[in-house]
Amino acid sequence: GEDVEQSLFLSVREGDSSVINCTYTDSSSTYLYWYKQEPGAGLQLLTYIFSNMDMKQDQRLTVLLNKKDKHLSLRIADTQTGDSAIYFCAESMSGNTPLVFGKGTRLSVIA
């Protein structure tokens, strides 16, 4: 069955890098996503990666995918207080199939 696991909390100092990790079980997952949710808000798509890629970089965000270990990570460089939020890892088999989410990692940035 499908399952996505994330650590629940991460605390970093402003200016440091944050690394949020995720593992998934469905080897047929084609797309892997990172969403950000601020308090009382919906989900903001940060980035996604195809399963045939190892890495994707977008400004301060770097996504690494280890398909063999079914491990996905999101690195945020120069973390700012505005990055404090809950980050969700999600997977899907295709662009039109449902997203399967983890429980989210709450990132706290200490000034």
Place this chain on the structure above:
Amino acid sequence: DAGVTQSPTHLIKTRGQQVTLRCSPKSGHDTVSWYQQALGQGPQFIFQYYEEEERQRGNFPDRFSGHQFPNYSSELNVNALLLGDSALYLCASSLRGAAAQQYFGPGTRLTVT
């Protein structure tokens, strides 16, 4: 370009009542998916609508039903509300056949008392 919009923002209902939530997809999108997010949890897929038909459904009872209109907007209906239906209901829109990008609305916070 308007993103995904949902209404209402908040709603309080009593057990046993019925509720209707509404979603307008992002301009150019034709597919709408609904998710339920309980407190402290990740979103759970309810169902997806495309061409006015339910195409996929998650593990939710028949009390949850939906509809999609010709303009691609969608409604989520929940009958016989239970306390456990209290959650944030999120709508996501996408363009079928395009690369995988589902955009979420701000959600409707439903409280059942």
